[in-house]
Amino acid sequence: MQQLDDAELLSLFRQEETKERAFTGIVKKYQEKLYWHIRRMVVNHDDADDVLQNVFIKVWNALGNFREDSRLYTWLYKIATNECLTFLEQQKRKSSVSFDEMESGLSNKIKADDGFDANKLEWKLQLAIQKLPEKQRIVFNLRYYEEMPYEEMSKVLDTSEGALKASYHHAAKKIEEYIRNED
Known part of the structure; x- marks a missing residue:
């Protein structure tokens, strides 16, 4: 099947x-x-x-x-x-709680994971993603992890491809900045 x-x-x-x-x-x-x-x-x-x-x-x-x-x-x-x-x-x-407090709670859940190691890049990436605004986090996850084309993402999120590209760009910049500042 x-x-x-x-x-x-x-x-x-x-x-x-x-x-x-x-x-x-x-x-x-x-x-x-x-x-x-x-x-x-x-x-x-x-x-x-x-x-x-x-x-x-x-x-x-x-x-x-x-x-x-x-x-x-x-x-x-x-x-x-x-x-x-x-x-x-x-x-x-x-x-x-506010959305900011909720984001903090999600970050705490990541840190509570048994395998958490703050020095590993994958954990820094997860923490950085949790700091993103909700829409940027969704767009980043769909594009980065799922490699979903913007055309498909547009249908999933009911948003224009241009807006999605901008959201992804801003998310990637914020993540890059977060990781750079954590080192």
């Missing part, structure tokens, strides 16, 4: 007798990529698992109505991104 392309999986999903197998194929094909996309946004493993589960529940409920105006991959990332933003907003409301 995993070797099937998206069009084949969608076709199988629309048939009652193969619907569950097709959905399992979609989950197997995309769950790791979506998990890491979500994890980079919410930081904590358990939170990422919860958000990913919510994503796949929404996908199951909505996949029958998927019009294929975009690629399945793009549609899944849009749902995952929106679920992350919803989760982060709920966390912010629950704790009634």
